Amino acid sequence: xxxxxxxxxxxxxxxxxxxxxxxxxxxxxxxxxxxxxxxxxxxxxxxxxxxxxxxxxxxxxxxxxxxxxxxxxxxxxxxxxxxxxxxxxxxxxxxxxxxxxxxxxxxxxxxxxxxxxxxxxxxxxxxxxxxxxxxxxxxxxxxxxxxxxxxxxxxxxxxxxxxxxxxxxxxxxxxxxxxxxxxxxxxxxxxxxxxxxxxxxxxxxxxxxxxxxxxxxxxxxxxxxxxxxxxxxxxxxxxxxxxxxxxxxxxxxxxxxxxxxxxxxxxxxxxxxxxxxxxxxxxxxxxxxxxxxxxxxxxxxxxxxxxxxxxxxxxxxxxxxxxxxxxxxxxxxxxxxxxxxxxxxxxxxxxxxxxxxxxxxxxxxxxxxxxxxxxxxxxxxxxxxxxxxxxxxxxxxxxxxxxxxxxxxxxxxxxxxxxxxxxxxxxxxxxxxxxxxxxx
Numbered sequence: 001x002x003x004x005x006x007x008x009x010x011x012x013x014x015x016x017x018x019x020x021x022x023x024x025x026x027x028x029x030x031x032x033x034x035x036x037x038x039x040x041x042x043x044x045x046x047x048x049x050x051x052x053x054x055x056x057x058x059x060x061x062x063x064x065x066x067x068x069x070x071x072x073x074x075x076x077x078x079x080x081x082x083x084x085x086x087x088x089x090x091x092x093x094x095x096x097x098x099x100x101x102x103x104x105x106x107x108x109x110x111x112x113x114x115x116x117x118x119x120x121x122x123x124x125x126x127x128x129x130x131x132x133x134x135x136x137x138x139x140x141x142x143x144x145x146x147x148x149x150x151x152x153x154x155x156x157x158x159x160x161x162x163x164x165x166x167x168x169x170x171x172x173x174x175x176x177x178x179x180x181x182x183x184x185x186x187x188x189x190x191x192x193x194x195x196x197x198x199x200x201x202x203x204x205x206x207x208x209x210x211x212x213x214x215x216x217x218x219x220x221x222x223x224x225x226x227x228x229x230x231x232x233x234x235x236x237x238x239x240x241x242x243x244x245x246x247x248x249x250x251x252x253x254x255x256x257x258x259x260x261x262x263x264x265x266x267x268x269x270x271x272x273x274x275x276x277x278x279x280x281x282x283x284x285x286x287x288x289x290x291x292x293x294x295x296x297x298x299x300x301x302x303x304x305x306x307x308x309x310x311x312x313x314x315x316x317x318x319x320x321x322x323x324x325x326x327x328x329x330x331x332x333x334x335x336x337x338x339x340x341x342x343x344x345x346x347x348x349x350x351x352x353x354x355x356x357x358x359x360x361x362x363x364x365x366x367x368x369x370x371x372x373x374x375x376x377x378x379x380x381x382x383x384x385x386x387x388x389x390x391x392x393x394x395x396x397x398x399x400x401x402x403x404x405x406x407x408x409x410x411x412x413x414x415x416x417x418x419x420x421x422x423x424x425x426x427x428x429x430x431x432x433x434x435x436x437x438x439x440x
Contacts (some may be wrong), residue, residue: 012183012193013146014091030170035144039173045151047169048078050220051157073222074332082152083190091150093117096186097336104373108254112359114367122303130232132309136203142241143195151181155217176200178213186355187360202242204233206302212295214244218320219291224249227317229352230388234311236351254357255324256317260284266400268293279379280355282326291320297322297400304399309391312350326355329394330382343378348384
């Protein structure tokens with residue numbers, strides 16, 4: 001029998017409350033046990049210091065770790081162990097393991113999840129949705145206001161180049177450590193937030209240092225089922241405080257299986273490709289001589305999008321060796337009244353996970369009628385047009401240095417046969433008629 005999950009507002013912290021409501025209270029400081037100056041003095045948290053991993057002697061250690069049959073990596077076990085501890089302490093707003101999930105029949109293999117624990121009625125966002133870059137506002141909810149019990153551990157580079165773990169380390173506020181915290185409204189098991197340099201109170205905008213940190217987390221986890229995602233403002237980020245999300249999904253995302261076409265080899269050997277036969281147009285960056293090479297190229301591309309006010313999402317997969325960059329326009333279409341009412345009624349906000357093919361549905365009706373046609377139609381509304389995509393690519397090409405290996409012909413508009421399949425393939429919303437594979 002399916003458990004009924006209470007419908008609650010989607011929040012990432014138990015301290016992110018409706019205006020005027022009471023937050024959980026503990027002892028000390030302001031009574032909230034938060035991460036601000038009132039409560040943080042003398043506080044201690046576990047510290048995981050990672051070893052920087054790069055290619056050595058021509059061998060990619062990241063890929064090697066990800067592909068080999070290895071025992072559970074320590075970071076992997078730390079995340080899952082600490083996450084399960086917070087489950088036992090009742091910090092999550094619902095039991096995500098009770099959410100029904102199925103693979104939708106079709107070539108793409110979209111994954112549908114019924115998650116009624118994530119709210120049906122979106123609370124108005126606290127910032128403009130038409131500006132990708134906005135200043136941090138300490139008066140609005142940010143991650144310094146979360147409870148210390150929601151933080152799993154500090155995540156930093158090791159000073160001596162070796163992995164270290166300190167179960168009870170002081171918090172060096174002056175050096176602004178990076179934190180890993182739970183998302184109290186999880187999409188999947190192990191759903192966490194990576195918050196780079198938390199006390200610098202950075203707005204939601206990618207830079208090279210923060211992206212490199214996310215790549216290192218993916219590499220250190222050494223688990224191909226652990227991915228990190230990023231949503232810019234205007235692409236369904238809900239908090240204007242720099243953060244990435246991450247969780248485990250024990251199957252490939254549909255976007256990871258989509259064919260690609262190589263268009264350039266960039267600095268440090270980073271390969272740049274374009275997605276084919278997928279409803280959302282996007283770029284794929286892979287490899288490189290070091291994680292720093294990959295981070296530098298992708299962050300330059302992201303910064304270009306940010307500076308040109310283009311919303312986008314990022315998926316980090318394959319243990320940090322593959323990054324999908326996905327400019328989108330769904331919120332813009334919503335504001336202009338250009339999204340079909342049937343799609344709006346689903347109240348699905350297509351952020352990085354949905355765009356990657358993991359469809360988080362809030363209504364039983366949409367879950368029961370889930371089909372590849374419906375998923376494709378929603379995601380096609382997210383995608384830039386071919387013309388706009390090429391314009392955006394031109395901005396990205398200006399921001400990154402192309403090597404002599406680049407195929408200049410491939411940098412032009414793709415032939416129609418290579419472009420994203422036309423949305424007319426799935427012209428209407430239809431109920432799913434095939435039996436779906438239900439996941440346990």
